[in-house]
Amino acid sequence: MNIIVAKNYDDLSAHAAAIVADQIIKKPNSVLGLATGATQLGLYQKLVELYHQGSLSFSQVTTFNLDEYFGLANDDSQSYHYFMFENFFKHLDIKKENIFIPAGSISMTEVGPYGQKYEAAIKIKGDLDLQILGIGENGHIGFNEPGSDFNSVTRLVSLSDNTIKANARFFSAPEAVPRQAITMGLATIMSARKIILLASGKSKAAAVAQALSGEVSEAVPASVLQRHQNLTIILDTEAAVMVK
Numbered sequence: 001m002n003i004i005v006a007k008n009y010d011d012l013s014a015h016a017a018a019i020v021a022d023q024i025i026k027k028p029n030s031v032l033g034l035a036t037g038a039t040q041l042g043l044y045q046k047l048v049e050l051y052h053q054g055s056l057s058f059s060q061v062t063t064f065n066l067d068e069y070f071g072l073a074n075d076d077s078q079s080y081h082y083f084m085f086e087n088f089f090k091h092l093d094i095k096k097e098n099i100f101i102p103a104g105s106i107s108m109t110e111v112g113p114y115g116q117k118y119e120a121a122i123k124i125k126g127d128l129d130l131q132i133l134g135i136g137e138n139g140h141i142g143f144n145e146p147g148s149d150f151n152s153v154t155r156l157v158s159l160s161d162n163t164i165k166a167n168a169r170f171f172s173a174p175e176a177v178p179r180q181a182i183t184m185g186l187a188t189i190m191s192a193r194k195i196i197l198l199a200s201g202k203s204k205a206a207a208v209a210q211a212l213s214g215e216v217s218e219a220v221p222a223s224v225l226q227r228h229q230n231l232t233i234i235l236d237t238e239a240a241v242m243v244k
C-alpha cells in the first residue's frame, strides 16, 4: 500500500490526476472505474484541463461508475448520471457508448439481471485497469455500507442512516435522499488491477485510519482494500491525522 499525504486538497487532486493521466497515456484504451462525490471534483477538473491543453485524450477510454441512486431518472439533477456529465464527461472527447453508469430508473424486478449485466460488461471490456474511490464517513466505498459481503458484486442496496445524513447536503432535505442505490460490489472493486482512494478533510480521518490500519472486517468495508496488491491512498493532512 502506497500512502501519499498531500499538502492540501489541490495537491491531492494533482496527485490523483497524475496517476490517472499516466494510466491513460500508457494505455489509451484504459478501462476506468469512476466515483462521484465532492472529493472527486478537483481530480475531474484537472483531467478536463489536461484534455483542453491537448495532453490527454479520452477518445478510447471506457468508464464504469461505481453507483447510482435507485429511483432517480438519469436527468434528475441529483443523480450521479447528472453529476458525471456536468462535472466531467460533457467536457471531454469520451464516446457516449463507452460510458457506463448503473441505471437508477430500472424497476425492482430488473435489478438482479441488471447487476449481472453490469458485471459482464466490465468483463467484456477487459476488466477495470484503474478504480478511483472516495470513502464515506462510515467507511463505505461505492455504496457498500458496513456489513457488506466482501464477495459482493453489482446489486441493489439500502443506504445507512449515516450515509443518508452525510449526502443530504446535496438534496433539498434529508427526506429527499433516496433510501436505496445500485452499487458495484466489494469484489467488483477488488478485481480492478489498480486502485486509488482519495480522502479529504477531518470528517474522513476516523474512517481512513480504520480502513488502513484497523482490522480487516466487513464492519468497515474499505478495510478490504488492505488485501489489494496495487493500492494508492491519497490524503490531505486533515484526513491523514489519525493514520498511524
Ligand code: GLP
Pocket: 035, 036, 037, 038, 039, 040, 066, 067, 133, 134, 135, 136, 140, 141, 142, 143, 163, 167
Ligand atoms: C457517496 C458515494 C461514494 C463516495 C462518498 C463520499 O456516498 N457513493 O462513492 O465516496 O459519497 O463522498 P464525498 O466525496 O462527497 O465525501
